[in-house]
Amino acid sequence: MAKIIDESPRPTAKDRVNKLVSDTQGSQAWNSIFRPGSIFRKGYTDSPRNRSYVVMNSVLYHLHPVKVKRHAVKVSYTLCLGGLSFFLFILLTVTGIFLMFFYRPEATQAWNDISNLQTSVTFGLLVRNMHRWGAHLMVLSVFLHMARVFYHGAYKAPREFNWVIGIVLLMLTLLLSFTGYLLPWDQLALWAVAVGTNMMGYTPVFGSEVRFVLLGGKEIGAETLLRWYVLHVLMLPFVIVIFMAIHFWRVRKDGGISGPL
Amino acid sequence: MTEIPEHLLKRAQAAREKAAAEAPAEAASAAPAASEAAADPRIPAHLLERSKSAKARAEGASADGGGGVAVQEKVASVVQAAPAGGGVPVGAGPGGNTQRLLTVVKSGSIQEVKATPVDKVHTWPHLLAAEFVAALVCLAFTFVFSVFVNAPLLQLANNNQTPNPSKAPWYFLGLQELLTMFHPMVAGVTIPGVGMIVLILAPYIDKNPSNKPEDRKFAISLMTVHLMFWAVLVMIGSFFRGPGFNFTLPWRDGLFFEL
Numbered sequence: 001m002a003k004i005i006d007e008s009p010r011p012t013a014k015d016r017v018n019k020l021v022s023d024t025q026g027s028q029a030w031n032s033i034f035r036p037g038s039i040f041r042k043g044y045t046d047s048p049r050n051r052s053y054v055v056m057n058s059v060l061y062h063l064h065p066v067k068v069k070r071h072a073v074k075v076s077y078t079l080c081l082g083g084l085s086f087f088l089f090i091l092l093t094v095t096g097i098f099l100m101f102f103y104r105p106e107a108t109q110a111w112n113d114i115s116n117l118q119t120s121v122t123f124g125l126l127v128r129n130m131h132r133w134g135a136h137l138m139v140l141s142v143f144l145h146m147a148r149v150f151y152h153g154a155y156k157a158p159r160e161f162n163w164v165i166g167i168v169l170l171m172l173t174l175l176l177s178f179t180g181y182l183l184p185w186d187q188l189a190l191w192a193v194a195v196g197t198n199m200m201g202y203t204p205v206f207g208s209e210v211r212f213v214l215l216g217g218k219e220i221g222a223e224t225l226l227r228w229y230v231l232h233v234l235m236l237p238f239v240i241v242i243f244m245a246i247h248f249w250r251v252r253k254d255g256g257i258s259g260p261l
Numbered sequence: 262m263t264e265i266p267e268h269l270l271k272r273a274q275a276a277r278e279k280a281a282a283e284a285p286a287e288a289a290s291a292a293p294a295a296s297e298a299a300a301d302p303r304i305p306a307h308l309l310e311r312s313k314s315a316k317a318r319a320e321g322a323s324a325d326g327g328g329g330v331a332v333q334e335k336v337a338s339v340v341q342a343a344p345a346g347g348g349v350p351v352g353a354g355p356g357g358n359t360q361r362l363l364t365v366v367k368s369g370s371i372q373e374v375k376a377t378p379v380d381k382v383h384t385w386p387h388l389l390a391a392e393f394v395a396a397l398v399c400l401a402f403t404f405v406f407s408v409f410v411n412a413p414l415l416q417l418a419n420n421n422q423t424p425n426p427s428k429a430p431w432y433f434l435g436l437q438e439l440l441t442m443f444h445p446m447v448a449g450v451t452i453p454g455v456g457m458i459v460l461i462l463a464p465y466i467d468k469n470p471s472n473k474p475e476d477r478k479f480a481i482s483l484m485t486v487h488l489m490f491w492a493v494l495v496m497i498g499s500f501f502r503g504p505g506f507n508f509t510l511p512w513r514d515g516l517f518f519e520l
Contacts, residue, residue, distance in 0.1 A: 048383065051383040051384075051385050051386070052383070054385040054389075055383075055384050055385050055389075061384070061385065061389060064384045064388060064389070065384060066383065066384060067381040067382060067383055067384060068381060068382065068384050068387075068388050069379055069380065069381055069382075070380045070381060070382050072388065073382055073387045073388050073391060075391055075395070080391070080392065080395040083392050083395060083396070084395060084396070084399050087395075087396045087399055087400075088399065088403075091399075091400065091403065107418075111414075111417045111418065114414055115414065118411075118414065125411065126404075126407055126408065128412055129406075129407030129408075129410065129411055129412045130403050130404065130407040131412075132412035132520070133403055133406050133407055133410070133412070134403050136431075136520060137399075137403065139432055143432075147484075147488060150463070150484050151474070151481060151484070152472060153471070153472030153473075153477060153480075154472065155463060155464040155467075156464060156467070156469075156470060156472060157464070157470070159464070160464035160465060163461075163463065163464050164461050164464075167457070167460055167461050171457070174432055177430065177432070178430060178433070181430050184414055185417070185418045186413075186414055186415040186416060186417060186418055187415040187416050187417075187418055187419065187422070187424050188413055188415045188424075188519050189418060190418035190419070190420070191423060191424055191427040191428075192427070192428060192429050192430050194427065195427050195428065195429040195433075195437060196429045196430065196433050198445075199429075199433075199436060199437075199440065199445060199448070199449030199450075200449065202445040202446040202449050202450055203446075203449075203450045204446065204450070207450070219420065220420070221420075258472065259472065261472060261473055261474065
């Protein structure tokens with residue numbers, strides 16, 4: 001009786017791994033997760049088609065067009081200021097959510113919570129520092145972004161309205177920073193906000209009414225803390241995200257980045 | 262610009278010579294009409310010449326029917342001209358051709374052509390890589406700075422104990438500085454309000470379409486003065502104001518400033 005001889009050699013460990021990777025990448029589940037153009041897809045190559053897919057098929061990247069003007073890529077043109085403002089906003093959101101776990105907006109608790117956060121919570125001090133310095137940095141970068149846009153004449157037609165939205169975003173950034181300033185509920189916070197809100201009270205017609213509503217009384221107190229907390233963690237971020245969406249959308253609708261000079 | 266085929270140019274040249282030889286006087290009389298048409302910049306110069314010669318021939322007595330090239334409005338008169346060339350059809354060219362070039366329409370006169378292609382690169386990897394590096398640098402800076410410098414946390418807030426000096430956050434210190442000079446309504450509302458409104462209206466006030474720095478010296482100077490105005494006020498308010506918000510020198514009396 002003839003013996004059947006299997007000529008093929010035994011698969012090595014490397015072959016097995018390769019086959020496993022190939023099967024995984026060919027599976028329906030894998031292909032449903034990674035859209036075309038993903039570097040994790042089977043047979044990914046660096047081609048113009050895949051470069052386009054990377055942008056089109058990513059929820060984050062598709063804020064960008066598939067192609068941009070060559071001068072827009074130069075760091076010396078934009079100094080990345082708008083993008084960094086957005087990045088700092090994300091950083092502040094992440095660190096802010098962390099801080100929310102350890103903070104109660106009550107006059108009797110707020111300061112102790114911050115103090116405990118710094119001494120008893122792992123990385124608490126670091127995250128609080130990052131939130132504070134990131135906030136100052138964001139005010140600075142939004143301001144510099146505005147200056148950059150002005151000096152490049154980028155607010156001119158057809159971008160006039162996007163400039164107006166940008167000014168609104170600058171004011172919202174200042175308000176976000178200012179409302180956050182009160183939350184540690186220490187002497188610095190209380191009196192900085194007192195100075196700021198006293199100025200606001202001099203606005204004619206509705207100044208003192210607006211001040212009363214914002215402070216929840218004639219003077220800064222426990223009511224103010226709760227109101228400013230809600231403004232800081234919920235309302236102003238909500239509003240600024242809407243305006244940012246319009247801002248980014250208009251950048252593309254108005255023909256991409258301005259220039260070259 | 263549209264290329265005129267060589268044989269047409271040759272034919273035009275021949276017709277022009279013929280016309281010049283036959284009716285120099287008539288050509289001179291037709292000149293005003295030609296110059297009228299010359300006002301239209303969309304008609305190339307050589308076509309105007311050709312039309313001039315055709316007109317001269319049509320108006321002239323020599324109706325030999327062998328007229329070279331007709332142009333738009335002169336077609337009828339050329340066709341009406343009596344044939345004298347025997348078997349040659351009415352309106353035929355010198356070689357007996359029955360088709361002729363009536364007019365050349367340049368592409369720009371009918372449809373708008375976007376002439377300048379834009380030099381573009383793929384967002385991935387060119388832009389996204391740069392953004393990623395910028396974000397990493399920013400994150401690293403914030404992280405390292407936060408490791409070494411702690412955010413301030415003073416004593417518990419106390420409504421009955423006013424610290425001296427009391428300062429607003431740094432971005433409002435320009436306003437607080439103005440407060441030392443003007444009535445609170447002017448310093449806190451009017452000046453910043455006007456500044457903000459002018460800033461918002463900037464694109465509608467500035468009608469200059471150029472974005473080149475050399476064309477917008479006035480706008481740039483004005484903005485620089487505006488920005489410097491606030492920057493200087495914020496600096497003074499931050500570093501040069503001590504107890505009672507009186508003027509101090511930071512190297513002599515120390516800093517009275519918390520971020």
